[in-house]
Amino acid sequence: MTTSPLFYQAGPALPEVSHADGVYLWDEHGNEYLDGCSGAIACNLGHGRTDIRDAMVAQLDRVAFTYRTQFENAPAVALAEALVELTDGALEKVFFVSSGSEAVESALKLARQYFVATGQPQRRRFVSLRPSYHGSTLGALGVTGYQPLEAPFADITSASLKVPGPDFYRHTDADDASHVERVLAETRAAIEAADPGAIIAFVLEPVGGASTGARMLDRRYLEGIRALCDEFGCLLILDEVLTGIGRTGTWFAYQHYGVTPDLLTTAKGLGAGYYPVGAVLAREHIVNAVMESGGFQHGHTYAGNPLACATGLAVLEAIRRERLLANVAERGRRLEAGLKALQARFPWMGDVRGLGLLWGVELVADPRTRTPFPAAENQFARMTALAKEEGLLIYPRRTLDGLAGDHFLVTPPLTIDAQDLEILLARLERALT
Numbered sequence: 001m002t003t004s005p006l007f008y009q010a011g012p013a014l015p016e017v018s019h020a021d022g023v024y025l026w027d028e029h030g031n032e033y034l035d036g037c038s039g040a041i042a043c044n045l046g047h048g049r050t051d052i053r054d055a056m057v058a059q060l061d062r063v064a065f066t067y068r069t070q071f072e073n074a075p076a077v078a079l080a081e082a083l084v085e086l087t088d089g090a091l092e093k094v095f096f097v098s099s100g101s102e103a104v105e106s107a108l109k110l111a112r113q114y115f116v117a118t119g120q121p122q123r124r125r126f127v128s129l130r131p132s133y134h135g136s137t138l139g140a141l142g143v144t145g146y147q148p149l150e151a152p153f154a155d156i157t158s159a160s161l162k163v164p165g166p167d168f169y170r171h172t173d174a175d176d177a178s179h180v181e182r183v184l185a186e187t188r189a190a191i192e193a194a195d196p197g198a199i200i201a202f203v204l205e206p207v208g209g210a211s212t213g214a215r216m217l218d219r220r221y222l223e224g225i226r227a228l229c230d231e232f233g234c235l236l237i238l239d240e241v242l243t244g245i246g247r248t249g250t251w252f253a254y255q256h257y258g259v260t261p262d263l264l265t266t267a268k269g270l271g272a273g274y275y276p277v278g279a280v281l282a283r284e285h286i287v288n289a290v291m292e293s294g295g296f297q298h299g300h301t302y303a304g305n306p307l308a309c310a311t312g313l314a315v316l317e318a319i320r321r322e323r324l325l326a327n328v329a330e331r332g333r334r335l336e337a338g339l340k341a342l343q344a345r346f347p348w349m350g351d352v353r354g355l356g357l358l359w360g361v362e363l364v365a366d367p368r369t370r371t372p373f374p375a376a377e378n379q380f381a382r383m384t385a386l387a388k389e390e391g392l393l394i395y396p397r398r399t400l401d402g403l404a405g406d407h408f409l410v411t412p413p414l415t416i417d418a419q420d421l422e423i424l425l426a427r428l429e430r431a432l433t
């Protein structure tokens with residue numbers, strides 16, 4: 001037990017961070033770490049960016065905070081316009097928040113208020129995937145399919161219907177296409193059994209992020225879910241808190257699949273670790289219906305403040321100026337090849353999957369049977385500690401409800417160059433060895 005008044009979660013004492021620059025951090029003892037996971041998949045531009053600092057200081061010198069009911073502020077308007085443009089105008093309206101959980105919470109409440117406003121108050125349930133993670137506030141936790149987090153709140157979280165998504169690593173169907181077909185048929189049956197007329201929205205990540213170790217969906221599955229939402233008259237909410245803002249090589253991951261949501265959440269990479277900023281993007285008719293029926297009964301004090309939005313604008317500008325989407329695609333190909341080469345040597349790297357610079361490795365005790373390591377072995381924690389000893393930060397997760405093996409994410413900043421990517425792979429190789 002430490003004497004610090006801070007409490008986050010149980011675990012070993014941590015070294016104190018000293019400073020950071022680019023894709024590297026140093027601790028108080030002078031140890032160097034390559035940031036192979038962008039903090040928590042947030043520091044997408046790396047550390048110590050003077051361009052972001054300068055934009056923030058310029059805004060601080062003008063005004064740091066104004067409240068949204070008292071003044072409009074230019075950075076908020078400009079950032080909202082920029083985000084709409086990133087969706088090619090498909091989602092026309094923007095609501096700012098300060099975190100991913102708040103973004104999901106806001107999307108759920110907006111979707112519910114839309115149906116109340118349009119005379120369908122009987123719609124009061126959400127559908128989401130198990131496993132999944134959508135945030136820690138009660139509403140966002142309600143759609144999260146991750147048993148250890150749900151357990152103390154089971155009465156609340158059981159109000160949502162949680163269905164399995166496709167699992168291209170473990171399925172035993174004839175091929176991927178028939179697997180997707182079966183999963184979609186089972187999803188339809190689960191919704192029909194639960195009453196389609198009671199569903200507000202389907203909530204999911206276009207690429208499973210932290211909760212699944214980058215478990216992939218595919219175009220057919222997402223098209224199938226979009227079609228189910230349209231048929232049942234509910235909304236599609238894509239959670240791009242982790243996958244958005246360039247992480248997968250497109251501005252938003254849904255753009256790989258050509259399936260457009262009704263609402264989209266984003267956060268982490270938008271502030272890039274420099275300031276908390278998140279957003280909900282929504283189709284105009286949804287927002288209009290809510291606004292015409294008395295407004296969106298929801299909001300947070302720091303939402304859309306000038307400093308947050310100036311930071312977000314500077315981040316988007318940097319991604320454009322430095323052509324980082326192209327960098328993500330190029331470095332992503334090398335990262336994929338590097339991880340797969342390691343997998344060939346270390347067979348307990350059961351599955352390597354991902355997109356752009358979002359890669360997950362699932363660890364298994366037996367690659368033939370795909371049997372996970374026993375949860376008590378905490379292989380994810382062991383792997384993370386070994387990588388840290390080698391000067392590499394990766395993002396770990398515990399075995400999920402016994403559904404899958406331990407996994408870790410490799411998600412370096414979008415700015416990583418060829419040389420640092422080789423250093424990342426070399427340090428990972430040493431940790432695995």
Ligand code: PMP
Nearest residue numbers: 099100101133134135209241242
């Ligand atoms: N949704 C997804 C997909 C996430 O990965 C996360 C954070 N890991 C959240 C929501 C919650 O975001 P935050 O931690 O900023 O509240």
